[in-house]
Structure formats: structure tokens, C-alpha cells
Amino acid sequence: MRVQFVLSEIRVGLRRNLTMTFAVIISVALSLALAGSAVLANKQVSSMKGYWYDKVQVSIFLCNKNDAKSDPNCTKGAVTDVQKKQILADLNKLPVVQHVYYESAEEAYKHYKEQFKDSPLVDSLTPDQMQESYRVKLKDPTKFDVVASAFNGRAGVQEVQDQRKLLNNLFNLLNGMTYVAWAVVVFMLAIALLLIVNTVRISAFSRRRETGIMRLVGASSFYIQMPFIMEAAFAGIVGAGLASVMLLIGRYFLIDHGLALSQKITLIDFLGWSDVISVLPLVFLAGVLIPAFAAFIALRKYLKV
Numbered sequence: 001m002r003v004q005f006v007l008s009e010i011r012v013g014l015r016r017n018l019t020m021t022f023a024v025i026i027s028v029a030l031s032l033a034l035a036g037s038a039v040l041a042n043k044q045v046s047s048m049k050g051y052w053y054d055k056v057q058v059s060i061f062l063c064n065k066n067d068a069k070s071d072p073n074c075t076k077g078a079v080t081d082v083q084k085k086q087i088l089a090d091l092n093k094l095p096v097v098q099h100v101y102y103e104s105a106e107e108a109y110k111h112y113k114e115q116f117k118d119s120p121l122v123d124s125l126t127p128d129q130m131q132e133s134y135r136v137k138l139k140d141p142t143k144f145d146v147v148a149s150a151f152n153g154r155a156g157v158q159e160v161q162d163q164r165k166l167l168n169n170l171f172n173l174l175n176g177m178t179y180v181a182w183a184v185v186v187f188m189l190a191i192a193l194l195l196i197v198n199t200v201r202i203s204a205f206s207r208r209r210e211t212g213i214m215r216l217v218g219a220s221s222f223y224i225q226m227p228f229i230m231e232a233a234f235a236g237i238v239g240a241g242l243a244s245v246m247l248l249i250g251r252y253f254l255i256d257h258g259l260a261l262s263q264k265i266t267l268i269d270f271l272g273w274s275d276v277i278s279v280l281p282l283v284f285l286a287g288v289l290i291p292a293f294a295a296f297i298a299l300r301k302y303l304k305v
Contacts, residue, residue, distance in 0.1 A: 020199040021235050027195055028239030028291065031188035032283045033246040038181040039279050040247070044271050045174045057101075058136040058147050059161045060087065064105065066129055067158050079132065079156030087156065091136060096146050099137040105130040131158060192239075193294045196232050200298040203228060225299050232295035233288050240287025244280045251276045 062084065063074035091100050103111075108130040136147060144162040152160050255270050 020195065020202065021231070024192060024195045024199055024232070024235045024291070025239045025242065027188060027192040028236050028287060029242035029246070031185060031192050032240055032243035032287055033250075034181060034188060035185045035286070036243060036247045036279050036283050037250070038178055038185055039282070040271060040276065041174070041178045041181060043275055045171060045178065047271065048171070048174075058138060058144055059159075060091075060134040060136065060147075060151055061158045061161065062087075062132040062134075063156055063158045064128070064131055067131070071158055073153070073158050074156075076155045083156035084132070087134065087151065087154070090150065091134060091147075094146065094150065096138050096140060096143040097136055098139045101135040101137070103133045103135060105132050108133065189290070193290070196235075196291050196294040197298040199235075200228055200232060200295045203231065225296070228299055229292050229295045232291035236287040236289075236291030237284065239291075240284045243283050243287070247276055247279065247283070 062079040063071065063077070065078045067074040068077045088100060088102070091097055106127050109125070109127040112125065112130065138144070138147070148160045148162070151157050251271075251273065
């Protein structure tokens with residue numbers, strides 16, 4: 001196949017359908033940028049899960065005098081020193097427990113005042129209303145049920161709380177946002193594919209005389225179809241380039257500068273440049289293959305060779 005001929009046909013096709021090609025490039029760029037963002041968002045959520053699940057604790061809240069009057073789990077009264085010692089001893093015997101930290105009512109009150117120091121309700125509680133607790137660090141955060149089954153309902157225990165459940169609500173929200181992003185990606189890709197099909201159809205119609213002559217002189221189907229497929233692939237690779245630029249600029253302004261989330265939200269380990277760069281080859285691969293495949297399917301219908 002003569003490369004010069006193919007390149008000249010691609011140039012002619014792009015010039016004849018300039019506005020359609022531009023629309024394809026923009027739609028592909030937006031679709032791939034959204035797809036790359038969705039992949040990175042999924043990586044960020046997975047990274048956050050690994051980080052926070054490693055730090056979650058199981059809290060065993062002990063009954064105080066106020067709980068004994070109102071909480072059905074504390075009907076036997078406030079926890080006694082003997083019960084506290086027995087609970088601690090039983091915790092240390094469990095093979096899933098890594099560390100046990102004791103927090104007194106006074107320490108809990110101090111932490112409460114530090115956490116809600118700007119709240120007008122900060123003085124609504126007194127130290128005697130706060131609960132003593134054991135904060136349990138597990139070797140495997142998924143083994144919460146082992147601790148819960150051993151201490152739920154025990155005398156002196158008001159509640160066994162798994163912090164992982166609180167984080168799950170956040171991660172479910174983030175996962176839901178990722179799924180919405182993927183839905184938008186599918187919608188944008190569908191628009192891009194329709195544009196590619198229409199562009200190929202218009203291009204094939206406008207060059208029907210040339211393709212007819214090529215058939216008469218015995219040109220192969222591959223030889224006739226290649227310029228159309230390369231036009232779509234060219235538009236796709238330009239769109240992929242724009243999508244890559246958008247992802248890099250987004251990482252720069254969103255995390256490092258501009259909004260500077262990494263400085264405002266220090267408790268999250270944001271994805272680095274290497275994570276963004278690792279997605280770019282997939283963006284370019286999709287940018288070439290998807291338009292080329294769409295063009296190939298369209299040619300089978302609109303270009304009979």
C-alpha cells in the first residue's frame with residue numbers, strides 16, 4: 001500500500017469534514033478525560049480504604065451512671081472496676097487484638113471539648129456524662145465480629161462500635177459518585193461513536209466516485225477502507241491528547257496548586273503524578289481503538305467494497 005496515497009486521502013477527508021472531525025475530537029476528548037478521571041477516582045477511593053481501614057479501631061463503650069437510668073444495655077448499673085479488669089483481660093486474650101487503649105471519662109471529655117471547641121453546645125456535657133471506653137486496634141480490621149460477639153450484651157458494656165461502618169458510608173458515597181461518572185462516560189462515548197459513524201458515512205458518500213474507480217481497478221477492501229479508518233483514528237488520537245492534557249492540568253490545579261486540596265485536606269493521601277501518568281497510555285489506546293473500530297463497523301454498512 002502506498003503510504004503517500006493513504007496520507008493524501010486522509011488529508012482530503014479531514015478537510016472535507018472539518019466541522020464533523022472537530023466535533024468528534026471534542027467529544028472523544030471529553031469522554032476520555034471523564035473516563036480517566038473515573039479510573040483515578042476509583043484508585044483514590046481504593047487508596048483511602050487501604051489507608052483508613054488500617055487505622056480504624058473497635059470502640060467498647062462502658063456504662064456510666066446516666067446510662068444505667070436510660071440505656072437498656074446498662075440495666076445492671078454502671079461498670080465496676082472488677083468488670084473493667086475482666087473486659088481488659090479478655091480483650092488481651094483474643095488473638096485478633098493487636099493493642100488495647102483505655103480512655104477515661106475525663107480524657108473523653110477533654111477530647112470532646114477539643115473537637116467541638118467552636119460549638120455553642122460545647123458546655124452542654126459534663127465529665128460524668130462521658131463514657132469510659134476501650135479502643136481496640138485489630139490485626140485484621142475485618143474481624144470486628146469476633147470482638148462484637150464476645151462483648152455485646154456483657155454486663156458493663158453499653159455498645160461495641162466498629163469505626164469501619166462510619167467510613168463505609170463515606171466510601172459508599174464516593175463509589176456512588178464514581179458510578180455516576182462512569183454513566184456519564186458511557187453517554188459521552190455513545191455520542192462520540194454516533195458522530196464518528198455519521199462522519200464516516202458523509203465521507204464515504206462524498207468520495208463515492210473515487211471508491212468506485214478504485215473498485216474497478218481491483219483495489220482490495222482493506223486498501224479502500226484504510227483512509228477512512230485512519231481518519232477516525234487520527235481524530236481519536238488528537239482527542240486522547242487533549243484528554244491527557246486535561247487530566248494533567250486537573251491534577252496540577254486541583255491537588256498541587258489552585259484549590260490545593262493536598263494542603264487543605266491533610267488526612268487524605270492524594271494520588272501522585274505517577275498514578276496520573278500511568279493512566280495516559282490507556283487513554284491513548286482507547287482514543288485510537290474506539291474510533292477506528294466504530295469507523296470499521298460503519299464502513300461495513302455504508303461502503304460496499
